[in-house]
Amino acid sequence: xxxxxxxxAELGLTPLWLHRRRLDSLRTAxxxxxHSTSHVTMPEPHTGQAVRPVEVMDWKELTEAVATxxxxxxxxxxxxxxxxxxxxxxxxxxxxxxxxxxxxxRGEPFVGQAGKLLDNMLSAIGLKxxxxxxxxxxxxxxxxxxxxxxxxxxQACQSFxxxxxxxxxxRLIVALGKVAATTLLACGGTLGSMRNTVHDYRGIPxxxxxxxxxxxxxxxxxxxxxxxxxxxxxxxxxxxTAARSVG
Ligand code: SF4
Numbered sequence: 042x043x044x045x046x047x048x049x050a051e052l053g054l055t056p057l058w059l060h061r062r063r064l065d066s067l068r069t070a071x072x073x074x075x076h077s078t079s080h081v082t083m084p085e086p087h088t089g090q091a092v093r094p095v096e097v098m099d100w101k102e103l104t105e106a107v108a109t110x111x112x113x114x115x116x117x118x119x120x121x122x123x124x125x126x127x128x129x130x131x132x133x134x135x136x137x138x139x140x141x142x143x144x145x146x147r148g149e150p151f152v153g154q155a156g157k158l159l160d161n162m163l164s165a166i167g168l169k170x171x172x173x174x175x176x177x178x179x180x181x182x183x184x185x186x187x188x189x190x191x192x193x194x195x196q197a198c199q200s201f202x203x204x205x206x207x208x209x210x211x212r213l214i215v216a217l218g219k220v221a222a223t224t225l226l227a228c229g230g231t232l233g234s235m236r237n238t239v240h241d242y243r244g245i246p247x248x249x250x251x252x253x254x255x256x257x258x259x260x261x262x263x264x265x266x267x268x269x270x271x272x273x274x275x276x277x278x279x280x281x282t283a284a285r286s287v288g
Contacts, residue, residue, distance in 0.1 A: 095200040107181050113197035115182035120145045125177035133174045134211035138220040139190050145183040150176050155254040166270050175209050179224045195224045213277050214245055218252030248273045
């Protein structure tokens with residue numbers, strides 16, 4: 042059994058194989074145009090110090106702002122805020138919903154069983170956490186009982202996510218689950234209706250798929266998630282081809 046077959050077996054995708062297109066064009070040219078800095082709002086200052094607007098913060102300022110943020114009620118029960126993890130110059134950005142208990146304890150997104158599945162999903166398309174991949178969540182503090190973040194909470198936290206995207210300037214965003222998709226795209230609708238489409242987030246292509254935590258409970262939708270990943274790879278390959286033709 043090849044490495045890819047072992048990974049697909051772990052994902053529960055074998056013997057089903059829906060796409061046979063080669064997935065060997067994952068890295069993209071680094072000289073293509075990036076999108077411009079987004080316009081975001083500044084959360085309420087919570088210290089006596091002068092704080093620059095989130096939209097112009099560097100990584101150090103952003104990290105400190107998130108760690109001490111009290112802009113929504115989620116700060117009350119957190120052990121720590123979880124900003125994100127990975128390559129800050131990544132072409133790929135994966136965005137989930139919010140930290141769970143393990144993430145809250147360890148300060149890193151997607152480190153539990155859902156994180157293991159996400160790592161396997163990344164491996165299946167030739168990617169690896171921290172290597173040309175950045176992982177973040179819509180909200181940086183754990184919602185109690187692992188409930189979905191409320192709209193007011195996602196709204197309060199969105200400037201941080203917007204700034205992360207602006208600093209990283211990924212070539213492609215993959216929204217993991219409905220909360221991430223609807224927050225980033227500022228729209229409603231079912232997750233199913235948002236799949237199989239290249240959306241636009243401030244000039245960056247965005248693809249929607251299932252959240253790994255959901256996939257742990259719904260084995261039948263793993264095959265659909267695999268389709269989405271293949272679609273994402275094809276989209277990224279198209280971006281690379283377009284960049285080469287321009288260059
Ligand atoms: Fe601040 Fe976001 Fe945490 Fe709310 S979830 S307290 S907005 S960092």
